Amino acid sequence: MPVWRPFTTHYPGMPEAIPIVRAQGAYLYTADGRALWDGTSAWWVTVHGHCHPYIAEAIASQARTLDQVLFADFTHPAAEALVQRLGERTGLKWGFFSDDGSTAVEVALKIALQYFHNRGERRTRLLALEGAYHGDTFGAMSVSARSRFSAPFADLLFEVEWLPFPSPDNEDLLYQKLQAIEGRADIAAFIGEPLLQGTAGMRGYLPKYWDVIARAVRQAGGLVIADEVFTGFGRTGTLFATDQCAEKPDILCLSKGLTGGFMPLGLTLVHERVFEAFFTGEPLKTFFHGHSYTGNPLACAAALANLELWERAETQAQLEALVRTQAELARAWAERFPSLPVRQVGLVWATELPDSDTGYLSHHRHQLKAFALERGIYLRPLGNVAYILPTLASTAAELSRAVEVVAEYTTDAKLA
Numbered sequence: 001m002p003v004w005r006p007f008t009t010h011y012p013g014m015p016e017a018i019p020i021v022r023a024q025g026a027y028l029y030t031a032d033g034r035a036l037w038d039g040t041s042a043w044w045v046t047v048h049g050h051c052h053p054y055i056a057e058a059i060a061s062q063a064r065t066l067d068q069v070l071f072a073d074f075t076h077p078a079a080e081a082l083v084q085r086l087g088e089r090t091g092l093k094w095g096f097f098s099d100d101g102s103t104a105v106e107v108a109l110k111i112a113l114q115y116f117h118n119r120g121e122r123r124t125r126l127l128a129l130e131g132a133y134h135g136d137t138f139g140a141m142s143v144s145a146r147s148r149f150s151a152p153f154a155d156l157l158f159e160v161e162w163l164p165f166p167s168p169d170n171e172d173l174l175y176q177k178l179q180a181i182e183g184r185a186d187i188a189a190f191i192g193e194p195l196l197q198g199t200a201g202m203r204g205y206l207p208k209y210w211d212v213i214a215r216a217v218r219q220a221g222g223l224v225i226a227d228e229v230f231t232g233f234g235r236t237g238t239l240f241a242t243d244q245c246a247e248k249p250d251i252l253c254l255s256k257g258l259t260g261g262f263m264p265l266g267l268t269l270v271h272e273r274v275f276e277a278f279f280t281g282e283p284l285k286t287f288f289h290g291h292s293y294t295g296n297p298l299a300c301a302a303a304l305a306n307l308e309l310w311e312r313a314e315t316q317a318q319l320e321a322l323v324r325t326q327a328e329l330a331r332a333w334a335e336r337f338p339s340l341p342v343r344q345v346g347l348v349w350a351t352e353l354p355d356s357d358t359g360y361l362s363h364h365r366h367q368l369k370a371f372a373l374e375r376g377i378y379l380r381p382l383g384n385v386a387y388i389l390p391t392l393a394s395t396a397a398e399l400s401r402a403v404e405v406v407a408e409y410t411t412d413a414k415l416a
């Protein structure tokens with residue numbers, strides 16, 4: 001099949017992608033009749049479960065009413081209501097639509113840089129966290145950790161200043177770096193994944209570190225960008241990770257779970273004080289950026305339906321129950337396999353498997369995936385980091401079973 005698949009090494013005789021014919025709740029159904037429990041939430045996008053009827057109906061109804069408009073000249077109720085509601089929820093009143101997580105990040109970076117340009121200030125320096133991943137477009141790659149993925153483009157990525165990943169071990173270094181930015185007149189913005197770096201291997205950190213970074217960046221006159229493309233919509237145990245932080249972002253990037261996992265949509269929310277630099281009537285202070293599908297009505301309708309589901313008490317209760325289960329499973333794992341580090345942040349459970357290559361290319365990525373698939377579970381390890389990120393349609397028993405499959409693999413391969 002001449003379809004070039006993402007993040008996939010291609011070679012003659014490679015395995016075909018598995019045809020999926022339908023999905024429901026926590027399960028994907030293959031063309032050959034197998035049910036696979038989805039332990040990845042479809043690359044971290046599916047929130048309430050696959051094909052959730054409430055979101056499906058909202059999209060169907062929108063599709064019968066209004067499919068698309070040219071968003072520079074027109075608007076529609078779903079887009080207006082979505083930005084209004086998220087603005088009330090986050091305090092970030094203005095929303096700029098794009099198509100996915102990478103473009104939500106590109107938009108955030110460009111807005112931050114142009115904000116200073118419009119104000120006549122020469123601030124162009126960006127700060128990011130070591131290990132960061134913000135997407136695959138050039139700006140997003142530039143603010144992401146340099147890696148084997150971005151090596152072919154290394155010479156073309158712009159320079160960024162790196163802050164150490166916040167942890168008790170790195171605390172002194174982090175504080176030193178933050179002290180060194182005091183009074184700097186060139187800092188435009190800091191961008192970070194609040195509380196949990198996903199692609200880096202599901203690494204969590206405490207809200208106090210987010211706060212201390214955000215305060216230092218603000219004191220230096222820079223903006224704070226929260227990339228909640230992954231952490232948004234319950235992943236860290238609250239709707240947004242920054243709900244757990246005292247310092248709120250000036251700019252917030254959303255995608256992935258924004259539509260409950262149904263439609264591609266990026267949204268960059270911006271504080272009024274940032275928007276003001278663009279609210280001048282001067283043509284050259286326009287944000288000259290846009291995508292053909294900006295504000296797609298079907299995607300906006302899906303996102304609104306997703307927000308409505310989040311207002312239901314049962315959604316919160318289910319999130320809390322699954323977070324408790326993940327925490328219990330992590331505790332039990334630590335006792336059973338003391339040599340294999342285990343992490344749990346909100347809905348995410350993860351463990352590190354030993355390998356001579358502990359990066360993304362670790363052999364566990366293929367071997368554990370194949371092992372779990374044979375047992376009816378879809379996992380996609382981040383190299384040697386096995387993780388489980390369930391949809392809210394999952395049960396405690398399914399989470400335990402998924403962890404048990406990782407345990408069986410670990411025992412079979414004599415890893416602990």
Ligand SMILES: Cc1ncc(COP(=O)(O)O)c(C=O)c1O
Binds near residue numbers: 100134135193229256
């Ligand atoms: C934190 C974060 N930001 C941005 C992105 C990029 O999103 P997308 O893959 O939708 O472009 C990702 C994707 O995994 C992510 O985890």
